[in-house]
Amino acid sequence: MPRHRPAVDWPDLTVRRNAPPGRGTDAAVAWSVCVRDAGGEVVYAHRPELVLSTASVGKLLLLLEVARSLPLDLPADRRDVAPVADSGLWRFLGTDVLPVGDLAVLVASVSDNLATNVLLHRVGLDRVAALAASLGLTATALHDIVRDVRTADHAPRLSSGTAAELSLLLHRLPSIEGGPRVLDWMRTSADLSMVASAFDLDPLSHNGVTLRNKTGTDDGVRADVGVVTGPSTTVSYAVLANWPPESATVGEVLATMRALGDAIRVTVGK
Incomplete structure (x- = not known):
C-alpha cells in the first residue's frame, strides 16, 4: 500500500511571528517563497516572482561557473585581491594559495568572502552574468564582489533573485553542466539557522535527511535555498525575506523560516 502522507500545514506569511507589542499582523517582512516537488511542480508559493536581495545566495551562480570552467586543481592566490572580512575561514x-576546488568548498560551507572574491577574480562577473542569462534567469544575479564597505559607486547589493527562479534552478541543478558538483559542495553547508533548522541536523555532519543548501545574510536580509531529500520525496525550495531592520526582528523572521522548514520536513516524510 502507498505510504500515507500527512497533511502539510504551511504557515500564513501575512501573520507576524514573535512580533513586538503593537505591531499586530502588519506584514513588515517581504517574503518570496517557492517550494517544488520532485517533478519541479510548485507545491507552495508566496509572491514567488518578487525580486528581493539575497546576499550570499548569489554565490551559487559563481560556484556553477567555477564547476563548469575552471580546473579544480588550479592554484589560486588570495594576495591577488583586497582583503575582505566577515564570513569565512x-x-x-x-596559506596564501589553495586550489580552486578547495575555495569552492569554502564558499559552499561557510560562504567564505575571500574565497568568493578570488574565484571571481579568476572567472569575472561577466561570465557569471552570461551563465545566468543562458539559464533563463532574468531576475536572479550576482552583481558584485564582496565588499567591506558598499558605497554609491558600487552595486547596491551583492545579489538578488526571486524564489521562483531560485527554486527552479535548484531543481534543475542535477541536469545542468557543473550542477552535480555544485550539489556535492552544497552538502558541506554549515549554516542551518534558517529553513534548515527544522531538520535538527548537526551543522558539521548532516545525518538524517539529505540536505544541500546555501544561505545569505545581511542587515534586513535572510535567504535560504536548497534541495532536501527524505524518505518520501525530494523538494527544492527558496525562501527569501527582506525587511527594514527597524521594523522587524531577526527572531521573528527565523521563526517563520523554521515553520516553513517544518512544512518541508513533513512533505519529505521526515
Whole structure:
C-alpha cells in the first residue's frame, strides 16, 4: 500500500511571528517563497516572482561557473585581491594559495568572502552574468564582489533573485553542466539557522535527511535555498525575506523560516 502522507500545514506569511507589542499582523517582512516537488511542480508559493536581495545566495551562480570552467586543481592566490572580512575561514588560515576546488568548498560551507572574491577574480562577473542569462534567469544575479564597505559607486547589493527562479534552478541543478558538483559542495553547508533548522541536523555532519543548501545574510536580509531529500520525496525550495531592520526582528523572521522548514520536513516524510 502507498505510504500515507500527512497533511502539510504551511504557515500564513501575512501573520507576524514573535512580533513586538503593537505591531499586530502588519506584514513588515517581504517574503518570496517557492517550494517544488520532485517533478519541479510548485507545491507552495508566496509572491514567488518578487525580486528581493539575497546576499550570499548569489554565490551559487559563481560556484556553477567555477564547476563548469575552471580546473579544480588550479592554484589560486588570495594576495591577488583586497582583503575582505566577515564570513569565512581562509583569512584565518596560514596559506596564501589553495586550489580552486578547495575555495569552492569554502564558499559552499561557510560562504567564505575571500574565497568568493578570488574565484571571481579568476572567472569575472561577466561570465557569471552570461551563465545566468543562458539559464533563463532574468531576475536572479550576482552583481558584485564582496565588499567591506558598499558605497554609491558600487552595486547596491551583492545579489538578488526571486524564489521562483531560485527554486527552479535548484531543481534543475542535477541536469545542468557543473550542477552535480555544485550539489556535492552544497552538502558541506554549515549554516542551518534558517529553513534548515527544522531538520535538527548537526551543522558539521548532516545525518538524517539529505540536505544541500546555501544561505545569505545581511542587515534586513535572510535567504535560504536548497534541495532536501527524505524518505518520501525530494523538494527544492527558496525562501527569501527582506525587511527594514527597524521594523522587524531577526527572531521573528527565523521563526517563520523554521515553520516553513517544518512544512518541508513533513512533505519529505521526515
